[in-house]
Amino acid sequence: MKLNNSLLILMIIGFLGCKQKPSEEKIVEVKNPKVVNFDNKLAFNEFSKLNLDDKCVNLLDPTNTSEAERKSVINSWSNFHKNVTRFLKEEKFDWEVADSTISIYNRIYFDKNGNINYYVFNINNPSITEEKKAEFENVLLKFSKDVQLDLQRNQAFSQCGKTTYVNY
Template sequence: MRKLLMFIFLYVLTFSCDNNETVIVVNSDDEDKYLELMKLKLDDAYNNLLDSKLSTENEYKEVLKSWGSFHQQVGEIVKEHKFDWGVKDSLILVMNKVYFNKKGKVAYYLFKVKNESVSKSKKVEYEKLLLENISKIKIDLKRENKFSQCGKSKYLNI
């Protein structure tokens, strides 16, 4: 049964983003999903946004502004849904790697919540929240090729 579920997950990963309708969100703490995502070798297919072949030095400020705006949009999703992290930490640190299509829409969103006090169930809730809402936002950049960017976000835990 587990192999069948992993096959289905891999199938969805492989074919769903070609039509730009489905977004894959993966919590890197979920080893099975994470390993399946790594098998896709996305870094070979998506150029790093900060690569000089993709973004010129003159565009750097625009890239930073767009990346920051993207994370503000993610933060608004968290805030709008009154997401409760279930901890007393004042800040929640999330590392992420986002893979975008040429138009700036999210194709894959990989994340890791760094606060050790956040429970596994809350991380799963966060993954579900992202999965349900991430297709509504995009980065304000377009490129000739698919691109990716990684970084960290800090969310106020109110």
């Protein structure tokens, strides 16, 4: 009887001591990019406090990108903006102005895998209304959740520049 009780106690301890191995599946991180309009002074000031320019390397800076990588970087950047244009069309986004082109200054901050963390923009056309800027911001937010730059680096990186979109 004592042997059976001892065996039973050892079995219970054994079962309680068995822990399930941690899952080896990669935990999927939820992307939550931020989009900031330069005209939104409060949001832009909050963004500026992050000092991301000090934390993210500039993608096209020659000290961060070799001459051999430069062509790949430029192609990736060009494809990124083609994807923005395609997405605007898919979303049936209409600027509702007569301007033939829309000029936008972008500062985009990516994680090391090319996912967008921050998409900061300034629309240069004075004819664009605040309502359209807000709508564009929402479209960019939707775009930023689903798109990845086809580049990877050892650390977070950024790229800025002026882009001209054809106003269809």
